[in-house]
Amino acid sequence: DLSGFQSRLNANDATFDPLTSFAATDLFARDRARSTRASGGLDGTLNGPLATLPAGRANVTFKVGADTLHLDSFATRAGVGSGVNLGRDHLIGSVNLDLPIAKRGGALGAIGQLTANVNGVVEHFSDFGTLTTLGAGLNWSPVARLNLITSWTRVPGVTSTGSPRLSIDGASACRVQ
DSSP states (O other): OOHHHHHHHHTTOTTOOTTTSSOHHHHHOOOEEEEEEEEEEEEEEEEEEEEEETTEEEEEEEEEEEEEEEEEEEEEETTEEEEEEEEEEEEEEEEEEEEEEEOTTSTTGGGOEEEEEEEEEEEEETTTEEEEEEEEEEEEEEETTEEEEEEEEEOOOHHHHHSOEEOOTTSOOEEOO
16 A cells, blocks of 8 residues: 555655655565476386286286476465475386186186286385285186176275374384284
């Protein structure tokens, strides 16, 4: 609000000097914010037949990836500045193996078609640590148009990824589970 300054100028106030009575920052003081987000990633996949078994081809898939995210921000509000600089790097690798066990009209054909699957994932987060996931499954089709699928997966639980770290003198760091 410059009305007070303008009133003194309009009144020809001899004590008011517009060059020294106030700083330029008084005129242009503003709240400001700046934020920068930088991210990038790279993924690769390699898949194909691993071996030929009596019930068909065994296939394997390998995946690797890396990504990064960095956030940098600074804000000035009412003349007070604050900032934050955050970052996370993430690496991931996985393998998936499909194994044919039985096929109609072929090896063990009396039970229908049966395939097994095993898989694993390893992820590393720069600000957290490493997580692993393991899985397996069966896909059975005793007759055409009927598929029965069962699977099992072991993933890190909420308590292992979200619990606080405890530090005890003379002992290694651990997580509450």
